[in-house]
Amino acid sequence: MSGPPGTPHPPFGVAFVFSGTGLGQAPLRMPGANDRCTGAIAMPPSPSARRAAVSAALPPVIAVLALVALWSLLAAGQPPIVLPGPVRVLQAAIASWSSLRPAIAVTLLETALGLALALALAVPLAMALAGLPPLRRALQPLLVASQTVQVLAVAPLLVMWFGFGLTPKVLVVALACFFPLAISLADGLAGVDRAYLDLFASLGARPPQTWRLLRLPAALPAFFSGLKIAVTYGIVSATIGEWVGGSQGLGLYMLRSRNALRIDQVFAGMLVTTLLSMALYGAAVAAERRAMPWRRAS
Amino acid sequence: MTPSRLRLEGVGKSFGDLTAVQDLSLELAVGESLALLGPSGCGKSTVLAIAAGLLAPDAGRVLLDGEPLTAAGKLGFMPQRDLLLPWRRLIDNLILGPELQGVPPAAAREQARELLPLFGLAGFEDAWPAQLSGGMRQRAALLRTVLAGHDTLLLDEPFGALDALTRLGLQDWLAAMRERFGWTLLTVTHSPEEAVYLADRVLVLSPRPARPAARIDIDLPRPRVPALRADPAFGQQVGRVLTALGLT
Ligand SMILES: Nc1ncnc2c1ncn2[C@@H]1O[C@H](COP(=O)(O)OP(=O)(O)OP(=O)(O)O)[C@@H](O)[C@H]1O
Ligand SMILES: [Mg+2]
Numbered sequence: 217m218s219g220p221p222g223t224p225h226p227p228f229g230v231a232f233v234f235s236g237t238g239l240g241q242a243p244l245r246m247p248g249a250n251d252r253c254t255g256a257i258a259m260p261p262s263p264s265a266r267r268a269a270v271s272a273a274l275p276p277v278i279a280v281l282a283l284v285a286l287w288s289l290l291a292a293g294q295p296p297i298v299l300p301g302p303v304r305v306l307q308a309a310i311a312s313w314s315s316l317r318p319a320i321a322v323t324l325l326e327t328a329l330g331l332a333l334a335l336a337l338a339v340p341l342a343m344a345l346a347g348l349p350p351l352r353r354a355l356q357p358l359l360v361a362s363q364t365v366q367v368l369a370v371a372p373l374l375v376m377w378f379g380f381g382l383t384p385k386v387l388v389v390a391l392a393c394f395f396p397l398a399i400s401l402a403d404g405l406a407g408v409d410r411a412y413l414d415l416f417a418s419l420g421a422r423p424p425q426t427w428r429l430l431r432l433p434a435a436l437p438a439f440f441s442g443l444k445i446a447v448t449y450g451i452v453s454a455t456i457g458e459w460v461g462g463s464q465g466l467g468l469y470m471l472r473s474r475n476a477l478r479i480d481q482v483f484a485g486m487l488v489t490t491l492l493s494m495a496l497y498g499a500a501v502a503a504e505r506r507a508m509p510w511r512r513a514s
Numbered sequence: 515m516t517p518s519r520l521r522l523e524g525v526g527k528s529f530g531d532l533t534a535v536q537d538l539s540l541e542l543a544v545g546e547s548l549a550l551l552g553p554s555g556c557g558k559s560t561v562l563a564i565a566a567g568l569l570a571p572d573a574g575r576v577l578l579d580g581e582p583l584t585a586a587g588k589l590g591f592m593p594q595r596d597l598l599l600p601w602r603r604l605i606d607n608l609i610l611g612p613e614l615q616g617v618p619p620a621a622a623r624e625q626a627r628e629l630l631p632l633f634g635l636a637g638f639e640d641a642w643p644a645q646l647s648g649g650m651r652q653r654a655a656l657l658r659t660v661l662a663g664h665d666t667l668l669l670d671e672p673f674g675a676l677d678a679l680t681r682l683g684l685q686d687w688l689a690a691m692r693e694r695f696g697w698t699l700l701t702v703t704h705s706p707e708e709a710v711y712l713a714d715r716v717l718v719l720s721p722r723p724a725r726p727a728a729r730i731d732i733d734l735p736r737p738r739v740p741a742l743r744a745d746p747a748f749g750q751q752v753g754r755v756l757t758a759l760g761l762t
Binding site: 415421 | 557561566567568572586589590591595597599600601610611613614615641642643644645696
């Protein structure tokens with residue numbers, strides 16, 4: 217952050233004017249603010265920090281355990297073909313791991329490509345919508361309509377048009393993820409406080425500078441809320457695409473398991489789908505934290 | 515006669531049914547310091563936004579150096595809210611003006627650093643705005659305006675969020691800078707003392723819609739120095755302003 221020595225002379229050589237007013241306060245050091253930039257080795261978490269982390273993690277852990285307990289209870293009186301218990305599902309997942317693992321890889325690839333496609337379309341469209349209000353008014357209803365389209369109904373059509381390969385699944389994922397990404401980013405870009413735009417105008421900013429230095433960073437929080445919603449749709453949409461017409465992937469794994477009446481494997485597939493979605497959500501949260509370090513400061 | 519820097523002629527502005535400014539004229543000569551004083555909500559910030567070229571008046575016109583003002587960015591402008599960008603560290607907020615004008619950031623940071631102690635911001639250059647106190651944020655906003663490099667500054671309550679001591683210190687700084695660089699100042703303030711200390715003339719505005727209610731020439735020697743505050747003549751000028759405000 218520090219500039220090189222020998223930079224041009226300051227415009228206001230004012231320091232000497234005030235060397236007697238008592239205005240220059242003793243430089244207060246704020247612990248943390250600067251230390252972060254010095255690359256100092258991170259201190260081990262203090263006991264109180266660890267206690268805070270534990271008490272933050274406790275409620276969700278308890279909730280999950282309670283759910284698993286309830287599941288076991290419900291499954292106890294049922295034949296495994298109707299409702300397998302958690303242990304049995306876990307065993308099924310391990311036993312069929314050799315077919316689960318490649319299925320996971322395929323589904324993840326479809327999701328990643330679909331998300332990338334959705335992003336590649338949503339970001340420029342959101343910028344156009346935010347920059348051109350008439351366009352926004354014209355397209356907003358169509359965007360909402362695109363969201364109400366039933367993935368389950370469209371997926372077979374996409375398979376019919378694009379075959380059984382990767383393309384229709386990628387398109388299903390992109391269709392599901394596109395709307396939350398485009399709308400939230402467009403809202404964020406268009407919602408920049410007028411006063412900030414005035415500030416930039418008063419500093420002589422040109423429109424590309426206002427986009428780069430004001431609108432885009434200001435829209436980051438909105439963008440990431442859209443991304444977090446989009447990634448939770450992603451895996452599920454890919455499996456729907458596979459279910460209605462796939463030759464591989466988690467959707468097909470679940471379909472085959474159901475046809476073979478291996479309900480424990482169907483549950484294993486659902487479990488894996490959920491875990492993958494949660495992992496993607498976690499990745500989006502991590503990216504959000506990385507992209508907006510100032511949010512941790514307050 | 516000194517040439518005119520900024521001239522508002524019969525300016526009016528309404529927001530829907532609400533008339534914020536009506537038939538307001540004012541003149542700011544080169545090197546002059548004018549203070550705008552008036553009750554809250556009377557339209558002072560609106561006048562300043564019009565003068566900065568950020569808001570087009572419904573009536574009247576604005577002349578900058580004799581030419582109609584058509585675009586913003588020709589005058590230094592300090593908005594009433596600090597408007598620091600939360601995603602930029604303090605030092606990078608300060609250099610926003612130079613950076614937008616194409617000055618390399620490293621060079622601009624170097625300039626800004628020299629002024630940090632004076633503005634009570636030393637040691638905080640890498641802090642996020644959210645980590646600063648309200649007073650620090652306001653000083654940062656003033657420094658950002660100053661570093662943008664204009665010699666005519668429109669300041670909207672520049673010291674409003676400051677404690678009394680810091681406020682007096684920065685008034686001294688502003689008065690001295692004005693002498694040193696021949697700045698032309700249009701300052702909105704709620705404080706009669708501040709108006710008298712900083713300005714050659716005080717324009718008292720009526721309650722909304724803002725219209726000139728009184729124009730007071732401040733008859734005090736320049737440069738303004740801290741000792742002046744203890745001078746009976748200073749109190750006398752403040753008294754005149756208070757009378758114009760109907761407070762005596
Ligand atoms: N963009 C706007 N839209 C609608 N009304 C506005 C707008 N800006 C200002 N106003 C109204 O115009 C009037 C004058 O506002 P302005 O901000 O100029 O007052 P002010 O004198 O600066 O007040 P204060 O001393 O409290 O800062 C207020 O009644 C305000 O509600
Ligand atoms: Mg105001």
